[in-house]
Amino acid sequence: MIHCYKLGGYNIVLDVFSGAVHVVDEVAFDTIGLYEDHTTEEIVAAICEKHPTVTPDEVREGCAQIEELKAAGQLFTPDTFAPMAGELKQRTSGVVKALCLHVAHTCNLNCAYCFASQGKYHGDRAVMSLDVAKRAMDFLIENSGTRHNLEVDFFGGEPLMNWDMLKELVAYCRQREKETGKHFRFTLTTNGLLIDDDVIDFANREMSNVVLSLDGRKSVHDRYRVDYAGNGSWERIVPKFQKLVEARGGKNYYMRGTFTHQNPDFLEDIKTMLDLGFTELSMEPVVCAPDDPSALTPEDIAVVKEQYEQLAELMLERRRAGKPFTFYHYMIDLEGGPCIYKRVSGCGSGTEYMAVTPWGDLYPCHQFVGEEDFKLGDIWQGVTNTDTQSEFAACNVYSRPECADCWAKLYCSGGCAANAYHATGSVTGVYATGCDLFRKRMECAIMLEAARAVEE
Amino acid sequence: MKIQTLKTKNLCESAKKGGCGECQTSCQSACKTSCGIANQQCENAQEK
Numbered sequence: 001m002i003h004c005y006k007l008g009g010y011n012i013v014l015d016v017f018s019g020a021v022h023v024v025d026e027v028a029f030d031t032i033g034l035y036e037d038h039t040t041e042e043i044v045a046a047i048c049e050k051h052p053t054v055t056p057d058e059v060r061e062g063c064a065q066i067e068e069l070k071a072a073g074q075l076f077t078p079d080t081f082a083p084m085a086g087e088l089k090q091r092t093s094g095v096v097k098a099l100c101l102h103v104a105h106t107c108n109l110n111c112a113y114c115f116a117s118q119g120k121y122h123g124d125r126a127v128m129s130l131d132v133a134k135r136a137m138d139f140l141i142e143n144s145g146t147r148h149n150l151e152v153d154f155f156g157g158e159p160l161m162n163w164d165m166l167k168e169l170v171a172y173c174r175q176r177e178k179e180t181g182k183h184f185r186f187t188l189t190t191n192g193l194l195i196d197d198d199v200i201d202f203a204n205r206e207m208s209n210v211v212l213s214l215d216g217r218k219s220v221h222d223r224y225r226v227d228y229a230g231n232g233s234w235e236r237i238v239p240k241f242q243k244l245v246e247a248r249g250g251k252n253y254y255m256r257g258t259f260t261h262q263n264p265d266f267l268e269d270i271k272t273m274l275d276l277g278f279t280e281l282s283m284e285p286v287v288c289a290p291d292d293p294s295a296l297t298p299e300d301i302a303v304v305k306e307q308y309e310q311l312a313e314l315m316l317e318r319r320r321a322g323k324p325f326t327f328y329h330y331m332i333d334l335e336g337g338p339c340i341y342k343r344v345s346g347c348g349s350g351t352e353y354m355a356v357t358p359w360g361d362l363y364p365c366h367q368f369v370g371e372e373d374f375k376l377g378d379i380w381q382g383v384t385n386t387d388t389q390s391e392f393a394a395c396n397v398y399s400r401p402e403c404a405d406c407w408a409k410l411y412c413s414g415g416c417a418a419n420a421y422h423a424t425g426s427v428t429g430v431y432a433t434g435c436d437l438f439r440k441r442m443e444c445a446i447m448l449e450a451a452r453a454v455e456e
Numbered sequence: 457m458k459i460q461t462l463k464t465k466n467l468c469e470s471a472k473k474g475g476c477g478e479c480q481t482s483c484q485s486a487c488k489t490s491c492g493i494a495n496q497q498c499e500n501a502q503e504k
Contacts, residue, residue, distance in 0.1 A: 013459075019467040025458040054457075062457035073468060074461060080468060091475040098481035115489065149478050149499065155488075185480075189488070211488075256488075287489045328487065331495035334464040338496045339474025343467065347491045353481045365483065410467065416483075416491035434490060442494065453462045 002076060003407035004033055007447040008312060010454070014446060016407050017081065020074040021334060023450045027051050031062050036076060081340060085398035088344040095145035098348070100355040100366045101136060103128045103166055104157040109191050109233060111224045113260055113294045115287050119157025121370035126358040127162045132379070133169045136356045139379040141180055153187040155355075155366055160194035170206050187211060189256075191225070192237035200244045208252060212241045215257040216269020216283070223262055224294070242277060253280055254328055260286040260294035264303040267311050274325060282328035285437060287367075287419065301433060305440045312444035316451055330445040332411075343397070346413030350376065350392025364392050364427075367418030391427055392417065402430040408439045465498075476500040 001016040011029040013022040024032065027047060034043045044059045069075035081088070105126045107119030119125075140150055152173070154166055173184045185208040192212055203210055214237065215221040222232025245253055255278045259266035266283050273281050285304065286294050296304065311327060318324055347353060350364030357369055360379045368374040377384040397403055397414040415438070419431035478499040483491065 017467060019464045021462040021464055023460045023462065028457045028459050031457065058457060062459075065457065065459060069459070069461070073466070077468070081471070084471070088471070088475065091477075095477065097477060100483075147477055149480075151481055258489075282487065284487055284489050328495065329492060333495075333497060334462060336498050337465055338479060338493050338498055339465075339470035339500065340467045341471075341475035341477075342479060342493050342496060346493065347483050348481055349483070352477065353483065366488065411494040412491055413493050414491075416489070419490065438490070438492065441492075445494065450462060454460065 001079070001405075001407060002032070004029060005443055007309065007443055008316060008451060010447055010450050012443075012447060012450055013075070014407065015075050015077050016410060017079050018073050018075075018077040019334070019410070020069075020077075021446060021450060022069070022075070023454055027054055027059075028062060028066075031059065032066060032075070035063070035066055081344060082398050085344050085396050086394075088341045089393070089396040091341055094351075095147055096140055096143040096352055096354060097147045097149070098151035098153070098353040099136060099140050100153045100155050100353070101128070101133065102156060102355060102357050102366070102369065103133065103154050103159045104161040105358050106161055107156060107158040107191070108161060108193050108227065109158070109225055110228050110230075111226070113224050113258060113286050113288060113292075115367065116157065116369075121357075123370055128165065128356075128358040130165050130168055130172075132356075132358065132360045133165060134172050135360065136379045137169065137173055137176060137184075139382070141176060141182055143382070144182065148181070149183050149185060151185050151187070153189065155189050158191055158194070159188060160190050160199060163194065163199065167202060170202075185209075189213070191233065192240050193227075193233060195237070195240040195244055200247050203244065204248045204251060210244065210248070210251075210253040211256045211282075212237075212244070212253060213257070214238070214241060214255050214273065214278075215259070216263070216266065216272045218272075220259075220263045220269055221257075224258075224260070238276060245278060254282045255280065256282040256284065256328075258284050258286050259304070261296055261300055262294065264296065264300040265307060266304070267307045267314070270311060270314075270327070279325040280328075281325060285434070287422070289422075296433070301436065304437060308437070308440045308444050312448055315448060319452075320455075329441045330448055332442075332445040332449055334446075334449050340410070343410040343413055345396055347416070349417050350389055350395075364388070365418060367416075368421075395428060399428050400430055402432075402435075406435070406439075408435075408442050411442050412438050474498075474500060 003014040044056045047059045187209040188207045189211040218234040221234040355363045355366040362376040363369045397409045400414045403409045417427040420429040423431040
């Protein structure tokens, strides 16, 4: 399977099953498009008619070049992964290597679009005790097999509302690292309101990554991200974020925003983030019910896709001008990216990645917390709901019939199980709108890498 | 006719040494509401 498209002034041919990417001229683009279903002489006739300056011999030479790439496994590579998909997934199953730790099911903001229903996840407000948190870390270590790198995401609600516990827990984990040889990598996701010098010092020392929630323009951010008195939070958090990022000294962080029906023109929010001095950026489409007022409409989706292309063009411009920035969904490492195991297996929700509630229950991921049917077990007994876990273990890119003909399937692994469930009622369904946007993002991401290669 | 082939990881080859599982979990870093694995780094020392 190949995917041919034009973007940013480049003609790009992606060979799906080898991962090869080719940047081609117009003649090659048209020739490759005809190659599989036509004889050489049919291609010669068609190309010479469309491109009068090209000679028949040049087309024949081009066809020979295409045949060489095919023989080298870089074009029209057949799918050899389908029969081994279950085995590939199995190889990455059986261990837990990452936990989303819900240290606070409460929040000091009252954002109407919050998928976690203001941090409560449709349940009671609660904060995680140190005992529960320690046990969660022991559960992770005990179930991590030979994995060296363990990931823990401090999530909520607002995790800084349980800050003292969080600091004690990190100290506990550092001790456990010495005892076990494991390595913890922590991520903190915060709305920023409670950031102070202590948080900045500690987070910049201990957190591998910090995710800072900012929706961009003040008017956009303050529409949803308000406190319980209804006051916007933009002016209070931006200086704190700037101070934290400046002190971070180049360590990983992301400004992470959500765009909704109110701002499908989210590129303006990206520009605001840039103007504020931030360069590591992520903007996500809102996740909500279709009848929610913040939900993206089909008209919005068309706008968003255009915005993605304009964002890629802005990134090209800024890179050429020596002022590059990162957009999370356009990060793609064509040479050193994930192996086929990862590409087939996906995010690992419910198997190698789980969420832990403040009271120690296990769920397949943070987006399933509060959905009682999806409770997998707890950190003391482990996974007891093996039927549900089996559904997640069976999730791979080949378990979704809708993905069969999709060129992007080895970049998304079949997509997000939670989005699929909320859209279709099944974790092995697909969230079609999300797919549409994902494909556009991948086209942009690959184009940016193609441009980098050509320009270098 | 011009075809420039970029340097890319060969996915078929990665089936031989891949699957160590040391790489980052997809949802951990900055999305939390969608799945994309393309932006994950390989952390397999053997494969590198």
